[in-house]
Amino acid sequence: MRRRPATLHRLAGRALVVLLLGFLILPAAVVAIAAFNERALLAFPPQGFSLRWFTKAFDYRDFQIGWHNGAIVMLAASSLAVVVGTGFAFVLDRYRFVGRGLIETLLLAPLVVPHFTVGLGFLLLAAQVGLMRGFTVVIACHVVLVLPFVLRSVYISLRNLDRRLELAAESLGARPARVLFTVTLPLLVPGIVSGFLFAAILSFNEFTASLFVTAQRTQTLPVAMYNYVREYADPTMAAMSLIFILATTVLLTLANAVFGLGKVLNVDDGR
């Protein structure tokens, strides 16, 4: 007799979790269905099956430019962020110096300062120095926005690094540069790689600040998609969204299998 309420509880708990997961999946599932709709007007259940919206998504000029610009900005911004972030994480981990706290506060500020404020700031700054139309301002803005995540990722790697390995190399006569390149950096590779991946994903998806700092010629994919949604209501965006959703899910599942997302996000209880 005493068993039953516990089982009921457990069932109710499970139902609740399934319901909440359903809420998280719902938009992706609905968009997946809408993407194959034959008609131009969204309707449920969909009328007819068609792949033409996918063709249209790939042929649409602004999206093609968006993929291209997004890739340029993503590669440039994440590479720069990794260089800046790795160096600063290193000195943050080891040295005290004048301005340490100030630089750290500024570089972590984009976690709290809304993206529209950062975007507006870079737009106004670009206007002042006459760099309004190029990629420079877009890339600079993205570097600042993704840097906190690179910093965190590399910093955690540095904290977990066994300093005795460096001391061993040093005591065997290695100069600081040699220790850095043959011991420290190779041990930091996981942190640097995951920092780069984080930065790349965030940069490629960044929207609000990009809307402020991109021009017609430099617009990234999210900006192009936003403009499309404002102008057209056909399922081309559904097709685009489905491509994004599938790519993201595959990448995350892979990352989970290789790195163990639970460990990266610090939610494993160590069992």
Added chain:
Amino acid sequence: MQRRPFLGLFVTPAGVTALVLAAALFAVLQYSVRAQIPGSLEVGGFTLENFAAMLRPLYGRVFLTTLMLCVATAAISLVAGYPLAYALVHAKRRSVKSLILVTVVTPLFLGEVVRTYSWIVVLGNNGFINSALLKLHLIAAPLELLFTVTGVTIALVHVTLPVVVIMLAAALAHIDPNYRKAAMSLGAGPARAFLTVTLPLSAPGIIAGFTTAFAWTFSAFATPQLIGGGKVNMISNLVYQLGFANFNFPFAASLSVAALALTLLALWVLRRATRPFEQLGQH
């Protein structure tokens, strides 16, 4: 032998980056106290007019809507996120754990535009929810979900929920299960053990989750813009509209400054108010 090798070499790029960001934020501050010259991107002399104009009821309402949406979104995410985080941490099978984790994390990586568009398809008059409810004869006319506070809140919770789950799960994962066992061995039922042991010990996760959800919602733009459709406006939408529709960049800048001050104030109040709970979690 240098005592601090690479210090200068490694600090310089970070210093330059910090300087550029400082210059950008300073530009916002600088524009916020300048007069607008209608029809021009050039700005006039010093003025505090922009900040005075913000006191008009029209803008007060936008500030209020923004704060309300931030609090509601953060609170709903906490309540809905707790069971998910609990299930994530205590799932016995590896595959179930991975399934929950990937499902929870995916919305985070989709980007605001794709996520918002998906919700338009779900919430619209011909959208999924209304079509389904109409087919089942549960409603006679489509529900108004798009262009309402309810619709905007639903779509905002969709992205804050994952963050809150991750933060709660991190807190829950680090609670020593022996505390709970001790409480239960002393006669506490599961409910009592949860309310008096697990819940207080997860306080740091609750606070971090609420704070982050609040700040993220404050920063949201595409969701209120597209799902609110001009009927539900947040500060971000007003800033964009002032800049790109009215070319009134000084006023847009002053709103950003006020918004930033408001965020910092809200986060500070939150931290002060929750300090006693923070200590609870440091076992």
